[in-house]
Amino acid sequence: MKVIVIGLGSMGKRRIRLLRKYDPSIRIFGIDTNEERRRLCEKEYGIETGASLEEIFSSHEPACAFICTSPLSHHKIITECLEKRMHVFAELNLVSDDYDKNILLAKDKNLVLFLSSTFLYREEIKKMKEILQESNGCVNYTYHVGQYLPDWHPWESYKDFFVGDKRSNGCREIFAIELPWIIDTFGDITKVDVMKNKISSLEIGYNDNYFVMIQHNTGHKGLMAVDVVSRKAVRNMEVFGENLYMSWDGSPTGLKVYDYNEKKETYVNLYHEIDQLDGYSSFIVENAYYNEIVSFFNAIRDNHTPIYSFEKDKEVLKIIDGIEA
Numbered sequence: 001m002k003v004i005v006i007g008l009g010s011m012g013k014r015r016i017r018l019l020r021k022y023d024p025s026i027r028i029f030g031i032d033t034n035e036e037r038r039r040l041c042e043k044e045y046g047i048e049t050g051a052s053l054e055e056i057f058s059s060h061e062p063a064c065a066f067i068c069t070s071p072l073s074h075h076k077i078i079t080e081c082l083e084k085r086m087h088v089f090a091e092l093n094l095v096s097d098d099y100d101k102n103i104l105l106a107k108d109k110n111l112v113l114f115l116s117s118t119f120l121y122r123e124e125i126k127k128m129k130e131i132l133q134e135s136n137g138c139v140n141y142t143y144h145v146g147q148y149l150p151d152w153h154p155w156e157s158y159k160d161f162f163v164g165d166k167r168s169n170g171c172r173e174i175f176a177i178e179l180p181w182i183i184d185t186f187g188d189i190t191k192v193d194v195m196k197n198k199i200s201s202l203e204i205g206y207n208d209n210y211f212v213m214i215q216h217n218t219g220h221k222g223l224m225a226v227d228v229v230s231r232k233a234v235r236n237m238e239v240f241g242e243n244l245y246m247s248w249d250g251s252p253t254g255l256k257v258y259d260y261n262e263k264k265e266t267y268v269n270l271y272h273e274i275d276q277l278d279g280y281s282s283f284i285v286e287n288a289y290y291n292e293i294v295s296f297f298n299a300i301r302d303n304h305t306p307i308y309s310f311e312k313d314k315e316v317l318k319i320i321d322g323i324e325a
Contacts, residue, residue, distance in 0.1 A: 001026050002062035004086075006053065006077055008041045009031040009070035011091055012154075013119040015066045015323070016045050018290045022297070029040060029056045053077070064300070067091060070162040071173075078102050078113070087112040089296045092176050096317045103310050112299045117308035119181045121288040121295070123270040124248055124255045129185040131246060132239065139241035140151040141186070145174050145250075148211075149202055159203060163228075169206045175320045180308060183316070187218030194323050200229045200233055205263045206245030212323055252285050 003019060005012045008030050030049040035234040037157055038241035039048040050056045065081040067074055067090045074090055075098035082105045083087050093115070117155045119125055132139065149158045149170050171270075183189060193213040200208045209227035218224075235250025245258035247265075255268040271287065298304040 001064070002029065002060050003027070003066065004029045004031055004053070004056055004062045005066045005068060006031045006081075007109045007242075008034070008066065010284050012066070013041065013044075014286070014289060015068055015089075015293070016041065016258040018286065018293055019043070019066075021290065022293050023101060027060075029062060039322040040226050045267070048311035053080060055082075062086060064089065064296075068241065071095065072097075072162065072165065073169045075099075075102065079105065082106055082109060082111055085109055085111065086113070087296075087300050088275070089114045089116070090294075091116045093313065094162075094172055094174065094176050094246060094317075096314050097313050099310050101264070107305065112306075112312060113295065114296045114299060114306055114307055115310050115313055116292055117177075117180045117313070118288045118292060119177060121291040122181075122252075122285065123287070124252060124268075125181050125185065127255060127268055127270055128246065132185060132244065133242040135241070137241050137243045138221075139239050139244055140220070140238045141237060142225075143178070143182075143222060143237045144225040144230075145178060145235050146227040147233040148223070148231050149204070149208075149228040151233065152228075153180055164204060166204075166206045169204065169289065171207065171210060172320055172324065174226045174228075175210075176313075176316065178226075179316050179319060180312065182214075182222070182224075184307075186220040187216035188224065189214055190217050191215040191321055192319065192321065192323060196323075202228070204228075207324075210323065252287075288291075 003026050005015050005028060016028055021026055028047045031053055032038050032045050033051055041047060042049055064087045067077050071092060071094040074093045078088050078090055079098060079102055082102060104112060117256045149163060151159060152163060152303050153161055162168040163173060195211040198208050200248060202208060208229050212224045214222045214224060237248045239246045247254060248255045252271055256265045257268060264299040295306050299306050
């Protein structure tokens with residue numbers, strides 16, 4: 001099989017590495033307008049690269065495309081790939097531009113249109129959902145996710161990549177990462193109440209912190225604190241109710257459940273092997289990114305239904321629009 005990876009930044013390189021792990025026989029091509037990125041990927045991964053989709057497609061006609069460019073550029077690239085009869089794997093979009101058009105186009109051409117939602121593939125999150133379902137009764141949760149914006153990509157200015165843009169801002173990206181699994185775990189959101197403002201000296205044209213109170217249709221409710229100002233990168237969750245207390249620090253080994261009979265907390269071990277790259281936060285687990293790739297190819301080869309979709313993301317983005325409004 002021939003696959004193209006469009007966008008050879010940090011995420012594109014991750015997908016190349018994991019594609020190689022998934023199936024070494026896959027022939028990978030890279031596309032990026034930045035010549036230095038192309039040369040680096042040619043040297044590091046031994047792949048052929050080009051500056052445009054047309055340049056690679058005309059010679060090789062790949063079957064699949066992984067779109068790893070900045071989110072605001074995704075919709076046009078998705079359309080172009082679908083029109084060339086390629087199955088599409090897209091990273092987070094953050095905006096719903098051309099969603100309806102591309103959903104229909106994929107259906108018309110009988111192609112897989114797959115959207116990344118990596119945290120839905122995390123073992124800790126799947127386990128939290130399982131524990132919650134077994135506990136009976138309603139719970140509350142508090143969840144703080146934050147990291148100082150200049151630390152996101154320390155090798156470049158935050159003003160030079162997509163989180164500096166108001167439409168694809170840093171807080172919006174956090175909500176787009178977290179809300180799909182929050183909804184999947186606790187239930188559809190029926191109401192939100194929001195407090196937000198800007199408290200930092202960051203040169204951004206959007207709010208840098210949010211407190212969001214959430215009501216779910218299941219009776220569960222939560223408080224999310226989301227920001228791009230926390231000088232320590234944090235992902236801290238507490239879930240509490242009459243029959244359950246559990247906490248998670250965002251790491252693959254950080255899920256704990258309180259045994260109220262024994263009066264002690266115990267760690268929940270979930271991984272035989274944890275794949276993490278040097279230089280990344282402990283929150284970044286390669287296993288989940290790999291599992292998404294497996295799901296994508298299962299959808300192509302065996303017609304499996306992915307656990308996330310553009311249709312679901314369209315509803316999540318409406319919620320985020322409401323939070324930002």
